[in-house]
Amino acid sequence: MPAQGDKISQFERYLQSQGLKSTRERKAIAREVLVISEHFDPELLQSRLRSKGTRVSRATIYRTLDHLITSGLVRKTSLDVEHKTAFYENTIVRGHHEHMVCIGCGIVIEFTSDEIESLQDEICDNYRFKPVRHTHQIMGYCRKCH
Amino acid sequence: MPAQGDKISQFERYLQSQGLKSTRERKAIAREVLVISEHFDPELLQSRLRSKGTRVSRATIYRTLDHLITSGLVRKTSLDVEHKTAFYENTIVRGHHEHMVCIGCGIVIEFTSDEIESLQDEICDNYRFKPVRHTHQIMGYCRKCH
DNA sequence: CTCCTAATTGAGACTGAGTCGCAGTAGCAT
DNA sequence: ATGCTACTGCGACTCAGTCTCAATTAGGAG
Numbered sequence: 182m183p184a185q186g187d188k189i190s191q192f193e194r195y196l197q198s199q200g201l202k203s204t205r206e207r208k209a210i211a212r213e214v215l216v217i218s219e220h221f222d223p224e225l226l227q228s229r230l231r232s233k234g235t236r237v238s239r240a241t242i243y244r245t246l247d248h249l250i251t252s253g254l255v256r257k258t259s260l261d262v263e264h265k266t267a268f269y270e271n272t273i274v275r276g277h278h279e280h281m282v283c284i285g286c287g288i289v290i291e292f293t294s295d296e297i298e299s300l301q302d303e304i305c306d307n308y309r310f311k312p313v314r315h316t317h318q319i320m321g322y323c324r325k326c327h
Numbered sequence: 328m329p330a331q332g333d334k335i336s337q338f339e340r341y342l343q344s345q346g347l348k349s350t351r352e353r354k355a356i357a358r359e360v361l362v363i364s365e366h367f368d369p370e371l372l373q374s375r376l377r378s379k380g381t382r383v384s385r386a387t388i389y390r391t392l393d394h395l396i397t398s399g400l401v402r403k404t405s406l407d408v409e410h411k412t413a414f415y416e417n418t419i420v421r422g423h424h425e426h427m428v429c430i431g432c433g434i435v436i437e438f439t440s441d442e443i444e445s446l447q448d449e450i451c452d453n454y455r456f457k458p459v460r461h462t463h464q465i466m467g468y469c470r471k472c473h
Numbered sequence: 474c475t476c477c478t479a480a481t482t483g484a485g486a487c488t489g490a491g492t493c494g495c496a497g498t499a500g501c502a503t
Numbered sequence: 504a505t506g507c508t509a510c511t512g513c514g515a516c517t518c519a520g521t522c523t524c525a526a527t528t529a530g531g532a533g
Binding site: 259262281283284290292294296297300301304305308309310311312313314315316317318319320321322323324327 | 403404405413427429430436438440442443446447450451454455456457458459460461462463464465466467468469470473
């Protein structure tokens, strides 16, 4: 697994290549995002930064998250139709995976399946569809809740 | 495939069983929803009703859609992380299916796979997770767009 | 190091989907 | 027909996310 520093400089290279500036706010956000191992929403991110003494406005949080997505450090996920706020996750700590979400207690279980992935590729082939990303979510009841 | 009338009376039975009333607005909304064979959002539904001379307020649209979901006539789907408005579809015309969404032109291709479904059930078993519903969306480029 | 300019920031106004409270309306059981 | 409730529409409200704009700052040129 690559070190965080590598990823930070990947982001800096991205900024430079786009003629964007490397500001205190952007660095702080990138650093924080890479440390969060869970799903997070913009508000959580802001409050975690604030608790470390870094004040960043809501607008900057959103703007920087977009850059982090474009640069490949962060991925946007939607946990369920019911969630009204967007969720994000960083792409280092969290490899590709799908979600099972418990309707009872809200716990999120992650899973992957190579078999499903390859069936999926097969289906895309049939439709001459070139897949870029996908989400696969199962809602139901976990062991404890049914 | 069951006739629409059946479904309408299923809805009426549901209303009655809940001590809810069968109003002109609810009937009009149910009738219209069963005729739409595409995905739709609340606004489209409202404008289709209006063009038929039935004026129904936004609040009633939302309230009735919730009842239609509870009664099983309608299903809520989210087409993509990017869509900010909710999408719905009726459950008769549209059986269970997954979506491929083209990032280029927005076209939605539907697919199903029994193999994927059973792999999915297997995975749920392993986690002692009782599935209720799921969504599986692939974003990418369709034949025409890549 | 200083200057200069374009990019960035924060504050707050704004937008648009969805919800809520309330006063008037209308099912429906008797 | 009456009366009890649920229902409707309206408009106010909420809340995530976006946008505008004036003030600030990064960072390259000199």
